[in-house]
Amino acid sequence: MRMLWPRGSKLPTARGPRGPRRLLLASALLVGGCGDAPQVRVYEAPADGVPAPAAAPPAAPPLAAAAAESGGLHWQTPAGYRDTGESNQFRTATLKGDSTGAGEEVEVAISRVPGQAGGIAANVNRWRGQLGLPPVDRGAVIAAVSPAPTGEGGLPGMVVTLANADATPPAAQRIAWFVLDDATWYVKATGTPAAIERETPALDRFLASLRPADAAPADAAAPSP
Numbered sequence: 001m002r003m004l005w006p007r008g009s010k011l012p013t014a015r016g017p018r019g020p021r022r023l024l025l026a027s028a029l030l031v032g033g034c035g036d037a038p039q040v041r042v043y044e045a046p047a048d049g050v051p052a053p054a055a056a057p058p059a060a061p062p063l064a065a066a067a068a069e070s071g072g073l074h075w076q077t078p079a080g081y082r083d084t085g086e087s088n089q090f091r092t093a094t095l096k097g098d099s100t101g102a103g104e105e106v107e108v109a110i111s112r113v114p115g116q117a118g119g120i121a122a123n124v125n126r127w128r129g130q131l132g133l134p135p136v137d138r139g140a141v142i143a144a145v146s147p148a149p150t151g152e153g154g155l156p157g158m159v160v161t162l163a164n165a166d167a168t169p170p171a172a173q174r175i176a177w178f179v180l181d182d183a184t185w186y187v188k189a190t191g192t193p194a195a196i197e198r199e200t201p202a203l204d205r206f207l208a209s210l211r212p213a214d215a216a217p218a219d220a221a222a223p224s225p
Contacts, residue, residue, distance in 0.1 A: 073185060076209035078202040099202035106191030106199050113184045120145065124160055131164040131171050148176045151208040153215055155180065163193040172196040176207055
């Protein structure tokens with residue numbers, strides 16, 4: 001089932017340890033890197049809503065925990081991915097990886113922007129433009145997006161995959177986004193069309209692991225001092 005949040009509708013609200021929480025998730029693409037031993041990371045962002053979620057993907061190889069706190073996001077990094085340490089004012093973290101061992105990495109950018117930036121159609125057409133693709137009408141956008149995978153206690157959202165095999169070099173993106181505590185979070189994976197297709201299972205497991213930092217599993221690894 002593919003849906004877009006109706007114009008003018010209220011965002012869904014979830015309640016957690018810190019009270020009511022506004023949630024909205026849309027499309028995002030992940031990109032990864034390589035990593036062996038589990039590593040814990042803490043990402044902080046200043047404190048500042050989506051259709052029914054898809055079922056989480058099947059169980060995956062061991063994951064390296066990476067926690068985000070203080071108005072942030074918690075996730076589990078797929079095996080074969082690493083945190084590059086790259087960040088800036090809006091980009092919270094950057095992952096790179098190749099979970100299949102094919103020798104071709106994808107990059108996953110995790111970003112946070114205050115407020116609700118743009119609409120679904122505007123964002124999808126902006127991402128299409130980045131790949132050298134022409135804009136499409138709202139009907140085509142609705143057909144392209146779908147609910148993002150989510151795990152128990154995770155964030156609902158949507159995901160879209162875009163590809164331009166005729167670009168030089170060929171390029172693709174798998175993008176998800178959601179609104180949490182009056183900020184929009186994006187997970188944007190970038191790589192070749194073949195790499196994005198191969199990495200989609202790992203990227204979807206990553207999406208299913210996303211949750212507010214204050215709702216992270218009790219057995220999640222503690223953040224480094």
